[in-house]
Amino acid sequence: MLNKTLTLLAVLLTFCASAFAEEIPISGTVESKCIVTQDTAGVYGNASPETLSTATADGGVHPVVRFDVIQADYYMARISHPTSFTESPNLSDTVTWTGTTSVDQVSDAAMSAYDTSKVEYDNVTEVDLSIAGSTWFKIESEADYGYNKAFPGGQYQAVVTAECIAI
């Protein structure tokens, strides 16, 4: 008798639970897109008076930018390393700029080929993002002042431009 009652109760509880169940949909769309993310902000180190450099050996930090593409072959990354300061004390002599852009980290091992397929001109590096996923690019930048002249004291800032262009 008790077993029969318990079974009936269990059936009723199951029925009640399912009667109050709600289905809440979560919808989303995956579309082709590119997302540009500043992963690491760069810092200029000043190991020698006439040089500002993002190299670790000079006390700097390389800026890192990440490109995320959902689908392959839809975008090209174009990264420009600095050729001028956006903020600096008054500089009376010329500044010589050098820089490079290289692959730092990848979400797909095949992306390491970007370093050989990249196109470089002036201060620009272009890479066809031919593999879906995330690629981190490291930008190295160095500024040399005059002929072994010491940079005047003050705040210095330069900007890296990271572009993602649909192709």
Add this chain to the structure above:
Amino acid sequence: MKQIMLLLVTLLSGQASLAHDFTPTYPKLETTHIGGVLKASMKLFNKRDDIRYYRVGVYDSDWNKIPFIVTGGKTINVEYLDTKRFDVYIQESNRDRVTYICTKSLTLQDGSTRSIMASRICSKVK
């Protein structure tokens, strides 16, 4: 599939706190109620906490500027983690020339933002 999952995990992780996102990749030019004017509907998502303003630009295939109008102005204020939808209006006579519609991050001149990276994303009109 594994790559897409990895990408989604990366996008949803806390690391993507300085991201610029502009869609669609290939916008379509649609007719408007104004004769001789076409529009493209765009969406900008600002996940850069160091940026509040973006500048819209429209270019041909050689990166020459093409005249256009944007709802609310060419400089768009988008707060952090906010999404802005806007329409880009161009003359129908420029239909064949329009190639790129871009947004570029802007740094305030007063020095209150000290971003070291300017980001620009360009969609392509096909």
